[in-house]
Amino acid sequence: MEGKVDMVSAGKIMRELRGIRTRTGVSREMKIPYSTLQSYEDGRREPAGKTKERIAEYYGVPVEVIFFEQ
Numbered sequence: 032m033e034g035k036v037d038m039v040s041a042g043k044i045m046r047e048l049r050g051i052r053t054r055t056g057v058s059r060e061m062k063i064p065y066s067t068l069q070s071y072e073d074g075r076r077e078p079a080g081k082t083k084e085r086i087a088e089y090y091g092v093p094v095e096v097i098f099f100e101q
Contacts, residue, residue, distance in 0.1 A: 039074035
């Protein structure tokens, strides 16, 4: 997993993958604070490598789909 991450695009992809699920529900299921998920989806913060993997696994897509293929 190398390369620069465009978190605005990654956040948009994460919101699309979340679909109708609430941030509250997703943050609980992923065991991350709501505010952290919000920061990722809003493009204000970039998750660490392991967290990127957890997010991708949760949504059932390769890490590259969310974070590296914009």
